[in-house]
Amino acid sequence: MSLPFLTNSPPLHPSVETNSVLTGNFAPVDKTPPTECLVVEGELPHSIHGVYIRNGPNPQHQPLGPHHLFEGDGMLHSILLSQGRAIFCSRYVKTYKYKLDHDAGFPMIPNFLSGFNGLGDVGRGIVALGRAMTGQISLTKGFGLANTSLKFFCNTLFAMVETDLPYRIRITEEGDIKTIGRHDFDGKAPVNMTAHPKMDEETGEVFAFRCFPVVPYLTYFRFDSNGCKEKDVPIFSINSPTYVHDFGITEHYAIFPDIVLEMAPMDMIMLQGMPVKCWPNQVPHIGIINRYATSDSEMRWFEVPGFNALHMSNAWEDDQSGIIIVATNALKIENSHNLDKVHFSLEKLRIDMKTGEITRSVFSKRSLELGSPNVSYAVAFRSYGGSCFGGEVLFVGMDTGDEIECDEDDGFVVSYVHNEKENESRLVMDAKSSTLDIVAAVKLPGTVPYGFHGIFLGQKELQMM
């Protein structure tokens, strides 16, 4: 019997060709110890004391085979702002995989997301399996890269990826970044969890989920205000290996977008490329469940044709039995292996829980993937200038003490901005204004590659670590 898939390797898709993926400001950078930065424009407000941190992929070794952007080791880029000064630092998240590859001096664990594309990849997979069987690699310590997001809950800062458990991170007084270790919540969350858990600021509870390639494909769970994980709620009404990246929480509900992307691990094993498949002819659904549900028996599903929400910016309930969702809808999601061809439209969806009626509108036709939640105030716009590109921007509220009342949008927005012509990265801070006037720009000691999600932690959170 011939095995043509072993002898005829398919051509590499550009999305996993190392030379295409790791170019320009996607190329990895070296770590940077805490370094004071020059303020090159304006003045850093003394009212800000906190740290802005952005997570993103940054492979520590040259990949040996196909490499997808999402497969770089997590690197955190932080800038500590205090008393008008700025301290920048870049460090890897010291995951189990990072340590294995670091100690070996080469990528010991093969890239799984980019798929097995030929005999070389299969060989690396078999060698890794052999190492696992002989105890050189532990299968229980996770192989996640912690490269997607940063979340602060249970009084802890976590670097997260949806294929593994979170890694605890600490920011030192000097502005350095330390990895404390992988966190399994006292053994109650033993496999993986979303990189987008949601915290209810009123109650202190944290809501989360995990996707898995075998039944149950989706599992919902929550942590009480003390950080204690409650029982899993398997969502058995999902009957295929769905890919849910983000979800929404309202006062009474948890909201799950079941989009047309699915996990397809067999595709990878059969050398068919990435283990993610798109079914563009299927109809996406939104699943809504009581957020304190103990089973999925009362979960309701709503068909929403063409609504493939990868990120949810916000969700809330109105006074007329409606649930409002604001999310980035991935148009042309069948191009998900080449994100350049996907357009992200910011849309608002209302589901009437009494009548089942769904109404939709487009907030912004401008392609926006990583939206921020204060949509009531999302009326301002700034172009960073030619050849300049930003990342996820974060709102930082004005710290005026408890006595003085502030408007909801009193504060600043922060982002790393990269100038492709000058090959220079800066932190730009824009004030409350319809044109987002620049308050201060800081020249960073190195470049910050384009990455994923970030966080801003104030003085209170820093003291809790």
Ligand SMILES: [Fe+2]
């Ligand atoms: Fe995300």
